[in-house]
Amino acid sequence: MGISVVGLAAIVMLAFLFLKVPVFISVFAGSITYFALTPNVPTQIIAQRVIAGIESIPLLAVPFFICAGVYMNYSGVTKRVMNFAEALTGHMNGGLAQVNVLLSTLMGGLSGSNLADAAMQSKMLVPEMERKGFSKEFSSVVTAASAMITPLIPPGIAMIIYGSIANVSIGKLFIAGIGPGVLLCLSMMILVSVISKKRGYKPVREKFIAPREFMSAVKGAALPLLLPIIIIGGIRIGMFTPTEAGAVAIVYSLFLGFMYREMGFKDVVNGLKETVASTASIMLIVGAASAFAWILTKERIPQQVTEMIVGMISNKYIFLMAVNVFLIFVGMFIEGNASMIVLVPLLAPVAAAYGINEIHFAMVFIFNSAIGCITPPMGTLMFVTCGITKCKIKTFIKEAIPFYILLFVCLILLTFFPVFSTGIVNLFY
Template sequence: MILVLIIFLFFLLVGVPVGFSLGIAGLFYFFQHPELPFATIVQLPISQTQSVTLLAVPLFIFAGSLMNSSGITSRLIKLSMQVAGHMRGGMAQVSVVLSTFMGGCSGSSNADAAMEARILGPEMLSQKYPRGYTAVVIGFTSLITSTIPPGVGMILYGTVGEVSIGRLFTAGIMSGLIMMTAMMLTVAITARIRKFPRAREKRASLKEIASSLKETIWALIFPIVLIGSLRLGLFTPSEVGAFACVYAIIIGFFVYKEMTLASLIETLKEAIRDIGAIMFMISMSAIFAYGIPMDQIPQKLTTFITSFTSSQFVVMGIVFVLYVIFGMFMDGSIVILLLTPILMPIVRTIGIDPVLFGVITSIIVTMGILTPPVGIAMYIVNGILDVKMSEYMKESIPFFIVVILVGILLLAIPDVILFLPNLVYGT
């Protein structure tokens, strides 16, 4: 597997797309072991995607696109402005609150970052926010979106790690609120030091907020409906994804009445492009990861790490470093698919709850979209806002530190995250 990993990293460095890099590198494991049937190479990508639970991934991606085109986004922006616009650094705080609200709709940090860069970015620049700071705030606050259900990363983690997706979704609500609080504190401190302006002079009245809540209630209650339907056994995770698509279409056509047949077709095309890219990488990861259990890498790594330490914090420190490094070079979905089977035995050995580990994984791995050299969201926001890489890197330091500290906090006080899933599902 060492040769396979080296070849994979080489292809990434020379610019080969991640999906092709995974598939081609995985072939070399079969070249090293000619006794393995080559027909397996063809079967693996197909079998990897033949999972009923995994069906939730394309369905939730499509549902997120539908939510964005149904008129929900514009209403959430209005509500976010009323909730946080009066604070110091108002537009930056609006970005934090909006990402939190969007978490229950799209579950995609990349989509959230792109949307906010186009809508909030120009307004922040007009209010004299530095370009680098604007890009970093919009990028890092988008991490909240993938933490709150329905996050695609949690579905993949639950599928590969055999962990209850319902528990992961429930835990994600509290972790998303903690992320929101940490980001708002970071923005508040930096905005006060650098004297950033407020977005609106007066605090919104309760009547204004109540009016906006009434308009956005269909989006805000969706995570609760999602978790409730899973807990009551009304739907499986994949069925909830299908329900989310129908729900978004009903809201767009019959409640807000902003979705048209033309916009539905355009949304479908956009979703197909996103789903195709993600599912191709998932299918190719099967070839790459085939040798991991064959070479007993999880067991060997567990034995190696636990031979010199049994401290949860030391082990998780190593995991954090692995996640950050891998996240710098490949999509978070692939990191979860490749590393979860390797790290899960270690996690269980040192006594960390798999649900807690899943939440931390979702946060730290997703941060890879904001780090060079291949951070997708980083390039999106920098491209839209015309930001130099050096300026972006300098402004990102405090937010990078805060995300790591959030991961440490969740590890140190696990009951904060596990309280809600234990309450809903039992211990």
């Protein structure tokens, strides 16, 4: 009885998601279906689980890092980091496209939000790329694909949510993200160089920047780029927790904003408003999904899934490949945070049963969620970027094919070579 009702609740949730109903309403509808059809289960539990789901101390880091990222955008940091990225890559084939990729990587340590990164670069870099002769489709694809790097570079919001759900060290997840982030950045820069050389996309300059100009660019970006080092170093030596690191990031971003004299009181207020709106949207999903996760736990679904999968699949690498295929399919239709909150309680115990390192599995899961952000039909990064650049979805998908292939290659490397995710963690800890 219980399992059949859970199945019906899952069908209701998926149906709502396919109809493009907001994610938190879709997940909440599935939970209500279960409680309505299950006798002797008080409906008050829904409210209790929603509140309990967002009361988690680690989740306090979410509004802190969102706020820090918003203030970084107001403080003029983006322009300075972009100048530094241009100084490093402007002489390469496809100069501005290379700047786009490197800027996403560097801003990943400052903003933590892939959508904010894609929106910012769609406004700042894509018009300039088009003026330099890049096609609108290529510029849009590079912007959306490189924004995928943002949630992998610490402090990514996805890592905070995953760590709070799976009870995994958020500090270790922050450090683990560096390997996959750098892998994706370097491989994407190589692909951009190959495509740019083939199409004749020119570099920004013929030679490497003059030493004096390079040092000027380094000087401008040095203080902003210290933030990830402060966060990781502070967590590692025990100076503060990941949650407290978020508060440190806010103070540091305000310091930079006022030091550069590009942030006023009005910007502080607007930044708080943006933080509240962004945090509310995430917490609504977290709360609704927490109620649904309670249902799965009550019906012992994770344990049954573990027994079934372990009975069917004997090799952990076959399991990981099956998870990859499943998560990519799910990512095509369901927003990343929602799928993470519902699926991590199901899949993390199975991975543990196979003896898969919890940090390695976390990075595989987060990387899959990131891929879902640019795959049709529901890719959020694809829609945000195309909405700003006015690129047609059809031409975007066609142009993105080489990038999709690259992402799958990187996913295979990350899946079969744990050193990409656990190597740096083992050095630090």
